[in-house]
Amino acid sequence: MPDYPDSSHHSAPASGMGHAAGLESFSDRDRLLATKTEEAVRDGLQLERWFRQKEHELHLFPLTLKKSFRLPNKAEGFFDSLPINGTSRTVMGCRQEVELGRIEHANAPQRLRDFVLGEFLKRAHWTYEDGAPGGFTFEKSLFKTTEGHYGQFPAELRKDALDWREFGRQYSWVLLTVHIHDFVATFGPFKKRIREAAYVVPYPDFVHVIENPTQACVLEVSIGYPFVDVAPFPNIFGFGPGKFGVAVKLFSFYLTVQGDIRVRMLFAAAPRAQKVLDLGKHFPDPVYGGAELLRYLSLGLVKPEAIHNRMDAQMLALHCEVHQTLMDGVEKVWREWISSNP
Numbered sequence: 001m002p003d004y005p006d007s008s009h010h011s012a013p014a015s016g017m018g019h020a021a022g023l024e025s026f027s028d029r030d031r032l033l034a035t036k037t038e039e040a041v042r043d044g045l046q047l048e049r050w051f052r053q054k055e056h057e058l059h060l061f062p063l064t065l066k067k068s069f070r071l072p073n074k075a076e077g078f079f080d081s082l083p084i085n086g087t088s089r090t091v092m093g094c095r096q097e098v099e100l101g102r103i104e105h106a107n108a109p110q111r112l113r114d115f116v117l118g119e120f121l122k123r124a125h126w127t128y129e130d131g132a133p134g135g136f137t138f139e140k141s142l143f144k145t146t147e148g149h150y151g152q153f154p155a156e157l158r159k160d161a162l163d164w165r166e167f168g169r170q171y172s173w174v175l176l177t178v179h180i181h182d183f184v185a186t187f188g189p190f191k192k193r194i195r196e197a198a199y200v201v202p203y204p205d206f207v208h209v210i211e212n213p214t215q216a217c218v219l220e221v222s223i224g225y226p227f228v229d230v231a232p233f234p235n236i237f238g239f240g241p242g243k244f245g246v247a248v249k250l251f252s253f254y255l256t257v258q259g260d261i262r263v264r265m266l267f268a269a270a271p272r273a274q275k276v277l278d279l280g281k282h283f284p285d286p287v288y289g290g291a292e293l294l295r296y297l298s299l300g301l302v303k304p305e306a307i308h309n310r311m312d313a314q315m316l317a318l319h320c321e322v323h324q325t326l327m328d329g330v331e332k333v334w335r336e337w338i339s340s341n342p
Contacts, residue, residue, distance in 0.1 A: 023150045043246040044226025050082045063317045070328045072099040075320040093268030094316040098327045100261040109219045116221040121161035123333045133181040142175040168204035182325040198241035199228035217254045224250035239273035246270045
């Protein structure tokens with residue numbers, strides 16, 4: 001995969017809520033979501049910039065994915081620390097590299113720009129042969145305009161993500177609910193699809209379009225979003241939507257000089273997972289709490305850090321499996337879109 005070039009210019013993070021027009025009409029929950037959204041933008045930008053600057057210094061370790069996938073891929077994890085708002089935090093994350101195939105098109109760079117910025121998230125879903133939904137679907141809700149006004153999308157306009165080129169022109173940010181359809185738990189021969197969703201917030205400073213980023217590549221098109229620290233609906237996971245702390249997801253598409261398309265995906269969350277299961281504030285996590293109990297009973301022979309590292313790596317691998325499944329489906333969507341847009 002190509003190296004990142006020097007970071008491009010970024011504008012300042014979103015400021016406080018103030019008394020901007022439109023906010024007074026929000027419900028208590030929507031006001032909370034708007035506040036948490038701006039916090040997610042502020043903190044997520046710090047995490048995204050840290051990764052782009054420090055990626056080559058990270059100590060990566062391989063992640064083992066338990067499923068087989070169509071596309072060539074590699075998944076790696078990392079543990080580290082970084083400052084956010086002047087306070088040091090631990091961070092855990094994963095980096096995935098995927099070979100999306102070769103494009104035979106006279107105007108390949110423009111085709112890739114158009115797809116990533118305008119079509120990728122809108123088309124990243126499908127239906128499996130058994131009728132089950134696959135990929136990600138998005139739903140718009142709240143927004144903030146570039147003039148600082150807050151509002152809500154009407155019901156008829158909430159479906160799908162926005163074109164990224166609208167950010168910075170009309171919208172400062174848009175709150176999306178992403179429905180994750182390929183979060184599957186396996187119990188022996190049985191599979192159970194688990195309802196999963198997260199609030200995410202596209203913001204223009206997460207977009208990077210860079211020509212000739214390296215000698216090996218003619219174009220990089222990157223998008224990404226931070227996660228909002230509120231869960232769309234309750235769940236028992238100790239590390240998941242609404243419980244990540246500060247977290248970002250980044251998608252970088254590269255076009256090589258040979259015409260190959262490679263995708264690099266990053267997920268990072270700070271701090272590292274504090275729980276595996278969230279059974280309520282009055283109940284300790286049975287996994288990490290159990291590790292501490294084993295340390296006590298073994299007089300220190302059992303190291304809870306080793307258990308913590310192993311469990312965190314497994315959670316990162318599960319994240320990678322979901323997103324590799326996404327890329328396996330997106331490759332077909334990309335081919336269909338290219339064929340219909342010669």
